[in-house]
Amino acid sequence: MLIELRLAPFDALAEVKNYQALPANPGKIGAGCIFVGTMRDFNEGEEVRSMTLEHYPGMTEKHLEEICEQAENQWAVHDILLLHRTGDIEVGEDIVLVATWSAHRGDAIDATRFIIEDLKHRAPFWKKEAVKSGERWVDRNTAGYASS
Amino acid sequence: MLIELRLAPFDALAEVKNYQALPANPGKIGAGCIFVGTMRDFNEGEEVRSMTLEHYPGMTEKHLEEICEQAENQWAVHDILLLHRTGDIEVGEDIVLVATWSAHRGDAIDATRFIIEDLKHRAPFWKKEAVKSGERWVDRNTAGYASS
């Protein structure tokens, strides 16, 4: 298991590839589920140019570790990789990576979904967006789905 | 959208990376959900050495296209990549890759899950495993979860 906050941009797929080079249980893994959250150029109907992501050093890491431990207790996952950006983020850059590996698809998909949902709702991160009119704090997480 | 059957081994992450190089909606994508199914060295409690995957040329492709169209109708996905191996497969090789991209996490996760579940239950593929005692057809898909 690896959990890291990253101040510098990262390439989510390359991180997964590097991490997978030494699988915890070679041959035992039948399913991997990877979620990548990426910086969009719009939010709440407005164009966004860039973003700064603040966190609570100490608590953020602790919270992410707790989320992953909960996922490990609840599903038969062999391994977890969780990376999250902090600091200044440009459009198109990866913000968060959650990857889990298991023998069976349901465990991996559920665990990945659980981690990203808990992280979105409870992990101490705060986004400040640069929009045309200046800067604004994001007051609430966007819904999980496109509004229909 | 790209849907392909592959007789040769493929590297799921490299395929996603290549495909992403030309995103359908740059800046509009906030979430990607990638599922990778990999050949295990065990199934139904027995050691498996390799596997042959048979399909129904014509119907298999048609079925996969229909699954992806259904997913596009049901969720706000911007793009889908679906690859599936056929033929002889060794332990550790990727069997199936499902990747979807959307503005919001729920659409991507749900669409990916829908596609892999429908594929597992309805797409015309049949596995024959090489085990110690010889060869055996897999009679049913393994459950989605590790048995507890």
Add this chain to the structure above:
Amino acid sequence: MLIKVKFFARIREEMGRAEDQVEFRAGLTVSDVWQTTSGGKPMPDSLLVAVNMEHVKGDPELKEGDEVAFFPPVTGG
């Protein structure tokens, strides 16, 4: 006109061939085709059927030129 018949996986091995043909006649159904090509074997409970590459249930009538496929439960992904 003929009905084209295909077998896959375990069914293909049991039938000893991947393809067959059956003479079309009005009212011919999926189970008629199975009877003819299998030489009267009972249809396995778990047998799946596709007509023109679409899953079908029950015992539908066929049209001239249809392609019927018999196969066991799918196990991909």
Add this chain to the structure above:
Amino acid sequence: MLIKVKFFARIREEMGRAEDQVEFRAGLTVSDVWQTTSGGKPMPDSLLVAVNMEHVKGDPELKEGDEVAFFPPVTGG
């Protein structure tokens, strides 16, 4: 002994500082700390509170040396 206080994001900007300290006394609660450090501002409805880096609800009493953090709803991921 002191209680260490931290503010994040919009709350940090509104308070004009990232950290503060409050003198501990028996029975001191989270809302007491907010009153003291904010100069009597009402607590925002959406305000979240952590004590020693754990989310808390209600208005728990504090112990010597506790760290209290005030922040708006989280928006990561």
